Amino acid sequence: LSLSLSLLPVLLLPPPSSSLFCCELAEMGRKELSLRGGAGNGSAASLPFPSSLRDNRIAMAVAVGVTFGVICSFIYPHGLFLSSRVNFDATSANFATSSLPRLLSHTSKKASQQLCASMDRLQLLEADLNALREENEMLKKNEAELALKVKLSQQEREAAQQQLLVLSPPMKAGSVGTVRSLRTNRVVLPDEDLNSDLAKLLASIAINREVIVGISNSNVKDMLKVWFDSLKRVGITNFLVVALDDRIADFCRQHDVPVYRRDGTISAAQAGTGDNHAISGLKFHLLREFLVLGYAVLLSDVDVLYFQNPFHHLYRDCDVEAMTDGFNNQTAYGFDDVQDDPKMGWARYAHTMRIWVFNSGFFYIRPTIPAIELLDRVTARLSREKAWDQAVFNEELFYPSHPGYEGLHASKRTMDYFLFMNSRLMFTVIRKDSKYENMKPVVLHVNYHPDKYERMLALVEYFVHGKKNALKRFPDGSDW
Numbered sequence: 001l002s003l004s005l006s007l008l009p010v011l012l013l014p015p016p017s018s019s020l021f022c023c024e025l026a027e028m029g030r031k032e033l034s035l036r037g038g039a040g041n042g043s044a045a046s047l048p049f050p051s052s053l054r055d056n057r058i059a060m061a062v063a064v065g066v067t068f069g070v071i072c073s074f075i076y077p078h079g080l081f082l083s084s085r086v087n088f089d090a091t092s093a094n095f096a097t098s099s100l101p102r103l104l105s106h107t108s109k110k111a112s113q114q115l116c117a118s119m120d121r122l123q124l125l126e127a128d129l130n131a132l133r134e135e136n137e138m139l140k141k142n143e144a145e146l147a148l149k150v151k152l153s154q155q156e157r158e159a160a161q162q163q164l165l166v167l168s169p170p171m172k173a174g175s176v177g178t179v180r181s182l183r184t185n186r187v188v189l190p191d192e193d194l195n196s197d198l199a200k201l202l203a204s205i206a207i208n209r210e211v212i213v214g215i216s217n218s219n220v221k222d223m224l225k226v227w228f229d230s231l232k233r234v235g236i237t238n239f240l241v242v243a244l245d246d247r248i249a250d251f252c253r254q255h256d257v258p259v260y261r262r263d264g265t266i267s268a269a270q271a272g273t274g275d276n277h278a279i280s281g282l283k284f285h286l287l288r289e290f291l292v293l294g295y296a297v298l299l300s301d302v303d304v305l306y307f308q309n310p311f312h313h314l315y316r317d318c319d320v321e322a323m324t325d326g327f328n329n330q331t332a333y334g335f336d337d338v339q340d341d342p343k344m345g346w347a348r349y350a351h352t353m354r355i356w357v358f359n360s361g362f363f364y365i366r367p368t369i370p371a372i373e374l375l376d377r378v379t380a381r382l383s384r385e386k387a388w389d390q391a392v393f394n395e396e397l398f399y400p401s402h403p404g405y406e407g408l409h410a411s412k413r414t415m416d417y418f419l420f421m422n423s424r425l426m427f428t429v430i431r432k433d434s435k436y437e438n439m440k441p442v443v444l445h446v447n448y449h450p451d452k453y454e455r456m457l458a459l460v461e462y463f464v465h466g467k468k469n470a471l472k473r474f475p476d477g478s479d480w
Contacts, residue, residue, distance in 0.1 A: 141235075148312055152208060155316045159184035183411045184317050185368040190294030198260060199293050205238055205258050210311060212239035212298045213290065215283050217264055218247045220302050226456045227302040228257050233464070234306050242286055262286060281389045284378045291367040291375070301361035301445065303452045307463055308442040313419055314364055318411035319371040320397065322358035323445060327425040331356040332417040358397065358412070360390040362420065362445050370410035377408065423455065424448040428476045437468070450478050 173179050192199040205211055212231070216224045224241065231239050241257055243249035244264025252259035264282065283299060290297045298310060314321060326332030334355035341348050365371045377396045382389055401407035417425065421441040427449070430436045440463055446452045451474075461470035 144309075144312065152316070159317065185319060185366075185370055185411065187294060187367045188292065188369060188372070191292055194292055195289050198289055201240070201258065201260060202290070202293060202295050205240055206295055207238040207311075209294060210238060210296045210298065211290070212236065212300055212310075213242060213287070214239070214300050214302050215242045215244065215286065216248050216302050217244040218251075221248060221251055223453050223456060224248070224251075224302045225255070226453070226460070227300075227304060228255065230306040230460070234309055236306065236309055244282070281382045284375045284382070284389070284393075287365065288372060288375045288379070291365065291372050294367050296364065296366045298364045299362065301447070303446045303456065304362055305444045305446070305456060305459055305463075306442075307440050307444070310420070310442050313416070313442050315413055316364075316366065318366075318413040319368050320358075320363055320365050320374065320410060321413045321415055322363035323361075323415050323420045323422065323443075324356055324417050325359050325422060325424075325447070326356035326417055327422065327429065328417075333414055355398075357390060357394040358414070359422065359445065359447060360393040361447055362443065370408060374408055374410055419443075421445070422447050426459070427471070427474060431462075431471050448477070
């Protein structure tokens with residue numbers, strides 16, 4: 001380092017060829033000649049001055065450099081650049097030690113802020129998604145209501161067209177396949193003066209002048225709760241309970257269920273038929289009060305479970321639409337039952353028409369004259385006969401006119417036995433066949449089994465909560 005610094009002045013000196021150097025040499029030459037008296041004819045190349053001057057300057061530069069180097073060596077014993085690097089490394093280390101936690105803290109705080117922002121955004125997206133779901137459910141509900149209104153309008157239009165054809169002046173029969181008789185009778189004119197209290201109650205409950213009616217007393221309170229819970233679960237609101245005692249009326253009010261209190265006194269003829277059959281015998285008389293007010297009724301026993309809205313699956317083209325006790329096409333819709341009598345020889349085979357009965361515990365009845373006449377006929381017979389109400393109900397619907405008897409001219413329809421299902425079909429077929437695994441009926445009537453309450457709870461677990469083993473403990477039929 002000292003040697004380098006000693007050469008630095010030499011490098012900074014101007015070169016000998018510069019004009020200043022030449023002028024100084026010329027001046028010194030003149031002084032030298034004058035001292036010697038101008039004698040001699042020597043050339044400038046032989047003069048010793050330029051070389052001596054140059055050597056002196058170099059010596060001075062070396063001396064200055066050596067002196068400066070010694071001073072620097074004393075001040076910076078480890079060297080100029082090494083000291084700077086050590087200081088730099090120490091400064092960097094101190095910066096890293098002091099700034100790293102602050103940097104990490106800043107990074108963590110920034111990440112936390114980003115996470116909070118992401119969580120807020122996620123919550124907003126979830127809220128938007130929930131709002132869209134609710135809107136979608138509302139649109140689905142509106143779509144179902146509009147579809148039902150369209151269906152009702154079409155049914156009313158077809159009924160009006162049929163009535164117009166029948167009530168029109170006599171006409172010639174049309175071509176083959178174009179002739180149709182009247183099936184849908186006109187509804188009665190409502191007479192609200194007969195029962196103003198019930199009229200007000202129905203006006204606040206019924207939808208499209210239709211209502212589900214269940215009849216109950218305290219003996220079936222547990223089943224009643226399962227019944228109206230299933231209605232609420234599906235979203236059905238146009239239903240009410242006809243309470244035959246005060247306890248069941250209070251029970252319904254406690255559970256926010258519309259209730260209509262009526263006397264539960266049974267006729268003397270029905271005494272001893274059992275509570276269930278006695279209550280069933282009352283319903284035909286009670287239903288008349290609804291029909292004369294102009295309301296269609298879907299009568300339902302309390303051992304019926306609802307999994308869909310039944311009003312979306314009615315045809316409304318007949319006076320009575322009823323659930324069947326049948327379990328296949330033949331038993332539900334009718335079949336040709338051939339009786340063999342060998343002694344008759346050539347005529348040994350007699351053909352009969354058979355159909356399993358309508359279930360009097362679940363049927364839809366319109367407010368028409370034939371429907372009201374049906375209720376009056378059944379009520380009259382049950383008041384004087386110790387008979388099963390379902391048998392009387394079917395006899396009055398199906399018996400034709402014959403000597404001494406005038407049949408009822410009421411139109412009737414059998415409900416789809418897969419949609420409006422009885423418990424025989426459910427426990428003997430549906431639960432055992434894998435192809436029906438995802439099937440869900442509109443309603444299911446536990447009419448074939450005496451352990452109704454237990455089976456109703458199990459059916460809720462099976463269809464609502466998806467527990468497919470909930471029915472395994474039950475036999476096909478009953479143990480007694």
